[in-house]
Amino acid sequence: MMFIDAHAHMISRTTDDYEAMAASGVVALIEPAFWIGQPRTNVGSYFDYLSHIVGFERFRAGQFGIRHYCTIGLNSKEANNEALAEGVMEILPRFAVKEGVVAIGEIGYDEQTALEDRYFRAQLELAKELGLPVMIHTPHRDKKRGTTRSMDVCIEHGVPPSMVVVDHNNEETVEEVLDRGFWAAFSIYPSTKMGNARMVEILKRYGGERIIVDSACDWGISDPLAVAKTARLALDRGIPEEHVRLACYANALAAYGQSGQMNEADWLDPPAIDQRTLYEGNSVLRGGREPVIESPGERRGMDRLIIE
Amino acid sequence: MTAPRQLLAEWLAPRVAPEAAAWLEGQLRRLARDGSERDLVVTLGLIPRRLGKADLDLSAAELAAAAACRPGWDPSRWSVDTAARVLALLTLPDDDEAFASRFAGLCRDADAGEAIALYSGLPLYPGQPRLEAQAGEGLRGNIRAVFEAIAHRNPFPREQFDEHRWNHMVLKALFVGSSLAPIQGLDERANPELARILCDYAHERWAAGRPVSPELWRCVGPFADGPMLADLERAAASSHPRDRAAAALALAASPAPGARAVLDRLRDEADRIAAGKLAWADVA
Ligand SMILES: [Zn+2]
Numbered sequence: 370m371m372f373i374d375a376h377a378h379m380i381s382r383t384t385d386d387y388e389a390m391a392a393s394g395v396v397a398l399i400e401p402a403f404w405i406g407q408p409r410t411n412v413g414s415y416f417d418y419l420s421h422i423v424g425f426e427r428f429r430a431g432q433f434g435i436r437h438y439c440t441i442g443l444n445s446k447e448a449n450n451e452a453l454a455e456g457v458m459e460i461l462p463r464f465a466v467k468e469g470v471v472a473i474g475e476i477g478y479d480e481q482t483a484l485e486d487r488y489f490r491a492q493l494e495l496a497k498e499l500g501l502p503v504m505i506h507t508p509h510r511d512k513k514r515g516t517t518r519s520m521d522v523c524i525e526h527g528v529p530p531s532m533v534v535v536d537h538n539n540e541e542t543v544e545e546v547l548d549r550g551f552w553a554a555f556s557i558y559p560s561t562k563m564g565n566a567r568m569v570e571i572l573k574r575y576g577g578e579r580i581i582v583d584s585a586c587d588w589g590i591s592d593p594l595a596v597a598k599t600a601r602l603a604l605d606r607g608i609p610e611e612h613v614r615l616a617c618y619a620n621a622l623a624a625y626g627q628s629g630q631m632n633e634a635d636w637l638d639p640p641a642i643d644q645r646t647l648y649e650g651n652s653v654l655r656g657g658r659e660p661v662i663e664s665p666g667e668r669r670g671m672d673r674l675i676i677e
Numbered sequence: 678m679t680a681p682r683q684l685l686a687e688w689l690a691p692r693v694a695p696e697a698a699a700w701l702e703g704q705l706r707r708l709a710r711d712g713s714e715r716d717l718v719v720t721l722g723l724i725p726r727r728l729g730k731a732d733l734d735l736s737a738a739e740l741a742a743a744a745a746c747r748p749g750w751d752p753s754r755w756s757v758d759t760a761a762r763v764l765a766l767l768t769l770p771d772d773d774e775a776f777a778s779r780f781a782g783l784c785r786d787a788d789a790g791e792a793i794a795l796y797s798g799l800p801l802y803p804g805q806p807r808l809e810a811q812a813g814e815g816l817r818g819n820i821r822a823v824f825e826a827i828a829h830r831n832p833f834p835r836e837q838f839d840e841h842r843w844n845h846m847v848l849k850a851l852f853v854g855s856s857l858a859p860i861q862g863l864d865e866r867a868n869p870e871l872a873r874i875l876c877d878y879a880h881e882r883w884a885a886g887r888p889v890s891p892e893l894w895r896c897v898g899p900f901a902d903g904p905m906l907a908d909l910e911r912a913a914a915s916s917h918p919r920d921r922a923a924a925a926l927a928l929a930a931s932p933a934p935g936a937r938a939v940l941d942r943l944r945d946e947a948d949r950i951a952a953g954k955l956a957w958a959d960v961a
Contacts, residue, residue: 420786428789428820460786462715466722467788499719629726 370614371636372596374398375621376475376504376536376556376583379426379437380405380418386586386593387433393597393671396636397436399583399625400426401475401504404444406588412456415443419460423467436636438625440474440504441465448488449480458491465499471625472496474504475536478515481508486522493526502627503533504554507542509561516542520549534581534624537562543571547579552624556585557595557676565599565676569606577612581620598674605674679746681801685764688739689728692757697727701761708768714779720765721783721791725758730790733760749832749861750800758790763798773804781811789820796826799833809837816846821853828860835862844871847896848878857892858961864895872900876908883911891923891960898927901936910939922946923960 374390377398390398400422409415422439430437441464443457465473473496478485496503503523508515516535523533530550538546538553539562546553555571556562568582584595592598600617604610625631690698704720707713733755735743743750752760769776780802784795796815802808812834815827828834828846838846843866850857857863875897879889894912901909909931913924925946928936940947949955 416786423786423788425819463718463722463786466719466726467786468725468790469788499723 370394370600370618371396372600372617373621374584374586374593374596375534375554375581375625376401376585377593378403378585378587379430380422381588382586382593384429384433387430387435390593390597391434393594394600395435395596397438397622397631398430399471399504399621400437400439401472401506402440402442402444403475403506403587404446408447408450409453412453412460415453415457416460419464423464423470427469438469438471438631440472441467441470442474442476442492442504443488444475445477445479445485445489445506445508448485449482451484454484454488458488461492461495462499465495465501469630470501471628471630472502472504472534473499474534475506476503477505477519478508481511481515481518489519490522490526493523493528496532497526497528500628501532502625503528505533505535507535507537509537512537512539513541517545520546520551523551532627536581536583537585539563540567540571543575547575550579552579552581552620554581554583556583557599558585558589558591559676560590565595565602565674568599569603569608572603572608572612572616573606577609577615577620579620580616581624582616583621592676594671595676598671598676601671602674679742681743681746681750682764682767684739684742684746685760685767688733688735689757689760689764692731692733693728693761697729700727701764705765705768708765709770712769714782717765717769717779718783721762721794724761724765725790728757728761730756730758732756747800747832749835751830751832751861752797754830755797759794759797762791762794763801766795766798767801771803773807776803777807777811780808781814784811784815789823792818792820792823793826796823797831799827799831800836805833805837808833809842812837813842816842816849821855824849824853825855825859828855830859830861832861834860835866840866840868840870844868844874847871848874851875851878851890851893856961857890857895858957864899867896867899869900872897872905876905879908889920891917891919892957894923894927895957895960898930899932901927901931902933906931906933906935906939909936913939913943919960922955923957925950926955926957926960 372395374395377400379400402419402422419441427437441461443454448454473492476489476492505519507519534552534554535546536554537556543553555568557565557568582596582599584593586593596617600613603613707716735752740753743752787795799808799812812827816824828850834846875893879893882889897905909924909927912920915921921943925940925943928940929950946955
């Protein structure tokens with residue numbers, strides 16, 4: 370089965386992770402612009418970070434046979450630093466139109482402050498102007514209210530639910546998100562957001578329509594194999610294969626494919642055949658290794674399937 | 678005399694859909710008027726989405742017009758989006774210094790396709806010498822196609838690079854597995870320092886048990902004497918026909934008295950060179 374990990378912060382991960390993901394069936398992933406774990410103090414470090422995820426990280430993923438896409442945005446935590454936020458808003462348009470950018474995101478609320486609200490709205494307007502989908506990061510605290518509010522504001526700005534992926538859902542939020550016609554994404558993230566056994570129960574209850582499973586793997590304790598493990602667990606527990614395919618592959622493609630920047634042909638018929646954009650360099654291979662993608666074997670097992 | 682801008686517009690017209698052409702037209706008018714940074718970066722970013730990325734696929738007559746308009750200009754590998762992006766840059770108000778700083782700014786966050794376009798257009802921009810440092814920066818990246826946008830089919834390096842930058846471009850081309858033949862001015866700008874660097878590189882490759890690109894000897898031949906002649910002898914003894922052909926061509930270009938004796942051992946290759954049936958194009 371082919372998988373898309375629709376939320377993975379690969380800037381924080383190693384080449385082992387790329388190899389393991391490719392071996393587990395991940396053909397494409399989306400790297401949302403987000404908090405790197407320590408607040409950025411000036412727009413320059415944001416500039417370099419965004420350059421990195423539209424540039425080198427895309428190239429690096431390609432070296433391991435995975436197509437890399439990203440979303441561009443000012444995250445809610447850093448929206449609270451007004452000087453930084455103003456600077457970032459100025460540079461966002463130039464990054465949002467780069468190749469492989471599939472949405473404005475991840476944006477939304479953290480503490481639900483007035484500044485977070487202002488920049489969330491400004492970014493919804495940018496998404497509209499550029500014809501891009503939106504990826505919403507729902508808050509960890511006061512999640513239910515924050516999720517409802519995020520969707521209200523999208524509607525208020527005339528962004529149709531079909532263009533919005535609401536991420537980090539749980540049992541408490543899923544129903545309203547689906548009822549209102551938004552895409553409902555779930556981050557299988559150990560100990561905090563959602564476990565995969567719980568996810569299987571949600572698939573059992575709601576089917577696969579408009580549901581997206583992702584790993585949200587980043588610099589914290591997280592599992593880049595979360596999508597593949599959830600798929601296997603779901604199949605083991607009797608979820609119809611078609612529902613699994615929708616949630617772990619097809620829905621992400623349908624939602625983010627609306628950007629025009631993500632097509633199945635990208636991995637079924639990979640860009641290596643385009644001489645102009647052939648990514649081939651010496652950075653990851655460090656000059657010495659033959660540029661062959663080897664099958665990494667079962668170094669990173671699928672044997673511990675349950676993610677709590 | 679036709680300006681590059683006019684040629685680019687003529688080539689694009691029959692190759693893009695009418696709505697896309699109208700959109701581009703509107704964007705170019707805005708750029709020519711005040712050319713705000715936001716308009717420019719958004720235009721450059723949206724070009725492949727609106728116009729597509731098909732090959733430009735120019736006819737022989739169109740290519741000849743390019744070379745007549747700007748000597749050395751070779752857009753034979755350009756795509757529609759590359760042409761439109763270069764056209765957008767050429768639409769900016771004329772000011773060499775302002776152009777150079779905007780160009781550097783655009784290169785700083787360009788994605789791969791954009792970087793290819795930005796650097797492919799180098800020979801057409803105003804204030805050429807001011808762009809040399811940024812072109813050097815572009816060679817430092819790790820995406821081969823971007824490197825080749827500068828190094829291949831582009832008259833800019835031969836005209837603007839000093840010897841040091843030139844030599845390192847040629848070395849890097851070999852290092853990343855690219856070819857030398859499409860580099861304009863390769864023979865004209867060959868120099869003893871480059872020959873030394875390349876022979877050192879060949880020794881490193883041999884020591885590591887890795888193959889050496891036969892194209893390397895093209896830049897060595899004219900300066901080959903002493904130890905370099907021994908390197909050519911080693912290449913001449915190779916079991917690969919391309920290595921032997923390259924060694925023969927390099928030896929034929931060497932003014933050293935000893936070169937003739939080594940070449941005599943490559944009877945077949947020497948005869949083909951003399952008959953005009955073996956050239957560097959056959960080795961690339
Ligand atoms: Zn995230």
